[in-house]
Amino acid sequence: MTHWPFILAAYGLTGAVTLAVTVWSYLAMRRAEAALEQKDHVK
């Protein structure tokens, strides 16, 4: 049995999940801080 399809599946899944949670957290942070800054300017 060749192991490489299993290895690539494991690395691919880990990479996709890690990238997704990192980008999601970054965008949430930018959105929240931008909304706060916008509020500061309006004030």
Added chain:
Amino acid sequence: MRVARPKSAQGLLEEIPFRKGGLSLKARPAMHAYANPARFLKLARPLTPVCLGLGLILILIGCYAGLVLTPKDYLQGDSVRILYIHVPAAWLGMGGWSALAIASIVQLVWRHPLAGVAARAIAVPGALFTAVCLVTGSIWGRPTWGTWWEWDGRMTSMLVLLFLYFAYIALANAGDDRTSVSRATAIFGIVGAVNIPIINRSVVWWNSLHQGPSITLRGSTIAPELLWPLGFTVFGFSFLFAAIVLMRMRANLAEAKREARLRRLAAA
């Protein structure tokens, strides 16, 4: 000097949001030095890109070494390369809940206003890395053990940890009464920590397909030529996890400040 205690961590967060003055650092216990969100953000803003960059570089080096530079295991063959992502994911799933439990204790006992924010910021990435640990372990199990899943102590207790994360996230997002929900969530975080030593000792207490502890305080049973990339991926994923938690804390703090302002405006 006596510092008046607020009614709750959430209350304190709303009462002293981003106040730059207040007591001097010398007058406060060391732990409360960063109770002021403004002071915490002053540290978190430069720390976030550092953790993010360092994490990504270490992960890339570790994964490249694990996939290309290290030799096959004499028994498991190439499938041993899954070790370099499976172990950091397990470490972050368990370490994440341990940090969440410590933050919950700090929130309940010392009413530190940022401890609850930190605990809630840990929950989602902790759950995702626990899920990654379970799936990569299952993928590793198929060529190594001949099965995707076995209801043994290690795998079952890890699955319980994932369900605990789901319950914590659901509880943290439930209801409008922030004070009681926050307290219940913190208690749940502390109680759930009982599962961490069970996961750790499961391969010793019960017969399992999962191998016994390979890395202990007394040393490692893994050959050095297979072991070194693991250091890169464990530290890399840990730095990345820290960056994700900092970003989620910053988002939560910005939202809390905006909500507090809207409430003040509505009351005025």
